[in-house]
Amino acid sequence: MAIKLAIQNLSKLYPTGEGVQNIDFHVEEGELVTLLGPSGCGKTTVLRSVGGFIDPTGGAIKVSDQDVHHLPPEKRPSAMVFQSYNLWPHMTVFDNLAFSLKLKKVKKIEIQQRVEEVLTLVHLQGMEKKYPSELSGGQQQRIALARALLLEPEVLLLDEPFSALDAKLRHELREELRDIQSKRNLTMLFVTHDQEEALSISDKIVVMNNGHIEQIAPPQDIYNTPASLFVAQFIGRMNFIKGQAVNNTIQIGDITLTMDDLYTGEVTLGVRPEDIHVADKSSVRIEARVDKMMMLGHFAEITLHTLIGSLKMFVDRQQLEQFELNSTISIKLVNFIVFKENGEVLSNRRMNVNEMV
Amino acid sequence: MRKQWKSALLGLGLVMPSFLILLVLVMYPVWSSIKTSFTGADDQFTFEHYQYIFTEPLILNNIRHTLIVTVLSCLLVLIIAYSIAIYLRFSQSTVARWINKTYLIPMFIPGVIAVYGFINFYRDNGWVARIIGEEYMPAIIYNVKGLLMINIWFNIPFTTMLLISALQSIPNSIIEGAKDAGANQWRLFWHFILPLSYRTMLVALTFLFMGIVGSFTAPFLIDRNAPQMLGVSMQQHFSVFNEIEQSSSLAVFMFLLCSIVGCFYIYSNIKESKKELK
Structure with a gap:
């Protein structure tokens, strides 16, 4: 055109x-x-x-x-x-x-x-x-x-x-x-x-x-x-988790991630609330406590307390019944993006949970 | 119910002092003048004073002179003040900022002082005459020109202030919308600025007319002896010739003139309000 x-x-x-x-x-x-x-x-x-x-x-x-x-x-x-x-x-x-x-x-x-x-x-x-x-x-x-x-x-x-x-x-x-x-x-x-x-x-x-x-x-x-941490923060909702990258690994609490790019320094992981799922037994899991539950119309927002920080997770309103306040659940991060300290995306490729070790 | 009565009485009590002052200082003299203007030598109702002021050539001349000076002054002040207001509203220049800071100064100079200053400046052998040469100095003092000039001096600050506030209440967005639709400067003025500020122009015109038609100090000091402005003529009938009935009739006539202008303003306001309420 x-x-x-x-x-x-x-x-x-x-x-x-x-x-x-x-x-x-x-x-x-x-x-x-x-x-x-x-x-x-x-x-x-x-x-x-x-x-x-x-x-x-x-x-x-x-x-x-x-x-x-x-x-x-x-x-x-x-x-x-x-x-x-x-x-x-x-x-x-x-x-x-x-x-x-x-x-x-x-x-x-x-x-x-x-x-x-x-x-x-x-x-x-x-x-x-x-x-x-x-x-x-x-x-x-x-x-x-x-x-x-x-x-x-x-x-x-x-x-x-x-x-x-x-x-x-x-x-x-x-x-x-x-x-x-x-x-x-x-x-x-x-x-x-x-x-x-x-x-x-x-x-x-x-x-x-x-x-x-x-x-x-x-x-x-x-x-x-x-394309940047700013865009990620401004568009939609996103959880941000601080981590430390050394060469091709990122350490967040006791979780280690691998990536294709080589980088050493502080990084931020961005995870959309809809990219946090309840984990099945085969997944690498993060233990989380349900802190808050909020109905937002056709979906619900759940605030989770984890060892890597507080996370927001979206679930369908029908699934809300499966959660209980203060109960402990296992979650997995389906997709996340890694940002450098200056806000640039470390890798344009979205990493997925299988790369968690 | 008792509470309502109490608050009604309190309201009435608060209004009463100012109402009584209005009654004694304004309404009674107005009524007294109207009554005097219709009272003959034998204390009977009469039109003879009005017959006199509308047949006596000297007074008729004074009325004509007053109307001409008033209308011309109003027009000149409106044109100049509106031009200044538009310039100040739409210009961001340093000159505009300076004018904005100084245009109100004439309001703070007492009338008599301003008139004497004006006389010193513009009389046949005044400062201007000394600069340009007496032979080139036009007759300004004791002439209509001088009266018009001093009326402009006195009235521009307040009129400009009114008009600037009206123009400032026109949002920039309206002007931008008009420009976006293709309006050039002239169409902007004719289709938007003028229609959106003419109500304030009417208010300004009303104040101007009332102020100029009844003015005394400047016409007394600057105008020629005949014809005279009605304010001066009225004072002379009252205190020089001791013709209280004639001066009352002149006062009632001036009051009617101002009322007509006031009614015109009120009518246009009601018409606008109806349009807004539609």
Whole structure:
């Protein structure tokens, strides 16, 4: 697929010393790429630079191979859906939607037709005469999306569009957005700090931290093979266990692991809670005491006390009955990742329990 | 029930002192002026004082002069203050920061001192005349131009302050949304900044009109002898000519003028509130 948006070596440094540096990624046509990271990591700075609201210190921004770096927001081939909806309070829904078309001198009949069409797309037919203050948060965000879609942008930018909505509505709108994106083959750059949102709707995720990119990969890769300790900590839940590596072995308490790579120094083992299973007799086992049990809807979280530290383990809600508080169980680590002291992954290969000795 | 009565009485008791002061110092004089303006020499109800002020060419001229000065001053102050407010709201420059720090200074200079300073500065043989040459000095003092200039001096700080607060209440996000939709500077102003700040403009206009139409110090010291602003004319009828009924009629007329502007403001506010409640 053709590259629609290319961000090359983008930098923006603020007088405070914060900002983004060497941001380099691209979005292909019809792709939904998410910028994910904690507050202050620079994801909004990147998005606003693409939209023309921030003047970058260096680098290039290209849309369909055209450098848009020098263009003001009103002349860029992008449209933005803002976090706070940004509907114009003194205009009706119709006027909010029709404004950009009027600027383009589109005929009245066509404006009417296109507004109705986009309102149908966002399931808000018949709302033309209402003012933004008469709409719920979800409806306002749908109108904001409709307004951006009417601009027919080459790249649609979304700045945490669902963060002000409640969880249920957020989930609903997320699905609708993905549907619209697929139907219209839209190219989208989406900003969020919500990892669940990012994992559920993205074709590709750009994880950012402290103004730089930590990892660019599809959601499943980000989750399964995080490129750094930060990504592992930020995406999903993970248990971290400190250990000591000597050549190709890692010592954690009285457990010894082997690995392909040679390394000597402190290491951290990352284990997802779902990768901790109850051990059968044939496995290498770790003894654990059940400290806490917590129902989290369709699954339960069990806190275990072990000799290598406190671990969280996920089990199906039906299995919860098999556990008892303060009882001792045997567990095995099905998969884990080893990180060096500086947070880098020691080996990209996920090791498994058979390598435990 | 007894508790409710007690709290009602307490509320009434707290409001009463200020209400009584309002009654004695504002409402009674207003009522007394209205009554005097409709009272003839024989203590009978009459329109003769109003007939006089609306037929006497000198007073008619004064009314016309007052309205022209007031409307022109309001327009000039609004245009200048709005321009300053927009500049201060959207500019991040050092000049803007300095203006922001200094534009309120005229509010802290007593009116009489400001007027005397103004006279010293702009009179025919004042400082400006000495710099540019007396032959090139236009007539400013004892002229409408001077009155307009001093009205601008007095009213810009407060009006700018009101308008800046209105413009600051327009979120940047609205402006960014408009830019994103393709609006250039002019359309931004016409479709967003103006509609979202015109209510405060009306408030500012109301205050300006009321302040200028009834102003006394500056017109008394700077304006020519005829025609006069109504405030000066009223004072002369009252204390120089001892025509209390005529000055009361003029006062009632000025009160009506201000009421019309006030009603216009209230009407537009109610209309907006209805739109918001919809």
